[in-house]
Amino acid sequence: MTVRLHSIKKYFPETASILFILLFVYAAMSKVFDLSSFNAQLAQSPLLTGNTGWIIWIIPSLEILIAVLLATDRFRVAGLYAFFTMMVMFTAYIIAILNFSEFIPCSCGGVLQHLSWKVHLLVNTGFILLSVLAIIFSEPHQVLKPSRTNG
Numbered sequence: 001m002t003v004r005l006h007s008i009k010k011y012f013p014e015t016a017s018i019l020f021i022l023l024f025v026y027a028a029m030s031k032v033f034d035l036s037s038f039n040a041q042l043a044q045s046p047l048l049t050g051n052t053g054w055i056i057w058i059i060p061s062l063e064i065l066i067a068v069l070l071a072t073d074r075f076r077v078a079g080l081y082a083f084f085t086m087m088v089m090f091t092a093y094i095i096a097i098l099n100f101s102e103f104i105p106c107s108c109g110g111v112l113q114h115l116s117w118k119v120h121l122l123v124n125t126g127f128i129l130l131s132v133l134a135i136i137f138s139e140p141h142q143v144l145k146p147s148r149t150n151g
Helices: 002-033 035-043 052-071 073-100 110-114 117-137
Strands: none
Touching (some): 002 035, 002 052, 035 052, 052 073
């Protein structure tokens, strides 16, 4: 039993990171490839009015940066924290839109734009929980372990 738990703890952060990388690369690319639509949807958001010029570039850039962190052994834990933070921010935005806005635009790309806001909230919550588990199961020394050099 302890061997299986040890295996889960060992491989869960890496496996979850692969899932998070796929999610963020897909989301970023769908935004970038349909930038005009993404911009138009953000412009309709009552919470982001007047800020879409820089947001349309920052969000996909951060998603790609976080995916790179998650793909790198040395920075995976930092990437997990960044992923968690970004997902909490996205989820807070959804909660704010659902509770304080009469008009609810969808600025998600690809398949995610076909989800209702409440389903999207549940999906985000699931990803947040997975990221918390991945952080908990990560080895503490992995946060910024030094590179090994020969010699």
